[in-house]
Amino acid sequence: MRADLLTDAVDGLDEALAAVDGFDEVLVAGLLRPQPAQADGLFALADAVAGSPLASRVAEAAEKAAAGAAGEDHFIALAAARTALLGSVHDALTVRVEEAVGRPRAEEGTDGAGSPGDGDEHAAHLHVAAREWLCDLARAGWRGIDHELVAGAAPVVSAMLPDPALRRLVTLLDGFAAELAASCPGATLERVPVRRWADLWSRALLLTVPGAAHAPATAEVSGRLLPLGVDLQEHATAVQAQVHAVFEPADGGASRLVRASVSAPKPDTVVGAGLWQLLRPRMSLLAAVSEGRAMELDAMPVTAEGDLIWDDARARTGEPVEIFTTARVALPTAAAFATAPLDRHPARIAVPVLVEGYDVEEEDGAVAFRIAGQRLPVDTGRIPAAGPLTPEAVASSGACIGLLRWDAGEFLLQPLAVERKAGRKTVAVHAGAWAGGTTDKAGVRAEKAATDAVEVLRERAGKLLRK
Secondary structure, three states: OOHHHHHOOOOOHHHHHHHHHHHHHHHHHOOOOOOHHHHHHHHHHHHHOOOOOOHHHHHHHHHHHHOOOOOHHHHHHHHHHHHHHHHHHHHHHHHHHHHHHOOOOOEOOOOOOOOOOOOOHHHHHHHHHHHHHHHHHHHHOHHHOOHHHHHOHHHHHHHHOOOHHHHHHHHHHHHHHHHHHOOOOHHHOOOOOHHHHHHHHHHHHHHOOOOOOOOOOEEEEEEEEEEEEEEEEEOOOEEEEEEEEEEEEOOOOOOEEEEEEEEEEOOOOOOHHHHHHHHHHHOOHHHHHHHOEEEEEEEEEEEOOOEEOOOHHHEEEEEEOOHHHHHHHOHHHOEOEOOOHHHOOHHHOOEEEEEEOOEEEEEOOEEEEEEOOEEEEEOHHHOOOOOOOOHHHHHOEEEEEEEEEEEOOEEEEEEEEEEEEEOOEEEEEEOOOOOOOOOOHHHHHHHHHHHHHHHHHHHHHHHHHHO
């Protein structure tokens, strides 16, 4: 890996992010009565897209917003400009990663968008209602939010929930409103999550545009799936496991990088290795990952972005495989799928890579790999407690499979598995090793504790229902 390319400056990156940051600060105070500093942020955003097809619409939107007279179309134009800038950052960083790892370029494809007229009249009215609420948020600003304003999302969410076609937008609106409600009143906040709330606001606003929240285009694929590792993401009320893998088509076509995800609601008392109990029944792939086996897929649906829509009936367990062999042999030639326009964001970058021959540096609890003289920070904070992989194992490793991410202005490596010495042997330690079950003492204890917690909750729920 050309680690030097990950530390070299990317032309135009700082300027694009500065324009985004300037606009995000505009949303902190709101656009009901804009101040001169806010006008500067609006015009800087317009200048940043002056050479694009958005130029005239964003310039008009910036003028109207600076005068406190912006309407829905103007806010949509501003959100589109912000999204386009972050999309350009995503694309530039993705190209840099491909150059650094020497992997084939992602193939461009269609995003499966429907026509602007998609959807029925009821859905159109709900889109309008959602836009009105989001525009009211922009006018009030994050410092101006209160419970009355945030509560305006509740009837929109309730009306959208029965419609599966609106599930993507309603999930975002519901979560965003809950987060804002927990932070009210905005005037008393010590710290505003400026970038995060602007991300959620702009994405939600664009998803209200007819045809934007389409169902992703899918195809069916058959062949062999070679897992690389599991990224476990935990929330207080939900958990998701995302398996990164190399797919080898049965027809002999080029191998591709794919993902398969499974999620489940969870009580906050189920943590650590107990999380796998919630996920295992929903995806047989987790057992294959834990056992170190490939899977044979037969007409498995896959989206245009490379996400497998997992169906256990279309998969069977294959022969044993070793993930570091997969990473050394199959990963270098596997191409990624293209990213859909609305999903192009630096936070979405998660590229599977194999790094070897590095020196480990530790300082104040932070771990970094020194590769050919270049420092690559390691994000050990993302290592889940639901597996045997630990920061200590990473610090004593000689090879690592991980996800290359970009955060706070630099590339980071999130470990999924490492190779390390155990006596005279080299052993692999996987973050997802307990996904299908474990005989490890720590894992067994954690699973038993989770089982006990779930049984208690079921018993209590049963009593409540009987009453």
